[in-house]
Amino acid sequence: GENVEQHPSTLSVQEGDSAVIKCTYSDSASNYFPWYKQELGKRPQLIIDIRSNVGEKKDQRIAVTLNKTAKHFSLHITETQPEDSAVYFCAASKLWSMRFGAGTRLTVKP
């Protein structure tokens, strides 16, 4: 089955800096890659997603890039703010099957 690895497990940045979280997946048939943000005690919420026919997608301060050949994708957050502090999960999906990475705890220091 699909295996998703996520790095780093923790990331601390200064407010205003950029943050990058990287994921790799094992199943070359995976074709959909969402990113979820989970604040303490709350449900995971989708922040951005990308499909395999696209190499990059941007939504304001967040962007995701996908390298299908290398089977890795990354989340980029620019101009980080304290409210970006949360746990971020990547996932890889084919058909209905979605598997998640272990998460990255992002801390943005004011």
Added chain:
Amino acid sequence: DTGVSQNPRHKITKRGQNVTFRCDPISEHNRLYWYRQTLGQGPEFLTYFQNEAQLEKSRLLSDRFSAERPKGSFSTLEIQRTEQGDSAMYLCASSTRTDPLYFGPGTRLTVT
């Protein structure tokens, strides 16, 4: 219908007891998932329903776990003879073929 709902939100049970959780997906969503999440980990896949059919079940799921979605709407997850290792957040999510997964608030299970 504002989103996925789950009940109860918290459940404390003694080891060996049976527990049942309920998930009500977004009404037009035919896909329903159960995940388990422990502290510091990502959601771990348990099982998947498309309408009323259970199409995939994690091989890590012991036979103490069973899930149903009898009419293709709400779903229940039952854990029999609970063990302390079952303590976790149980998340339900729903989607359509083209929509992303939307998660419910979860049921936090504590086995004492």
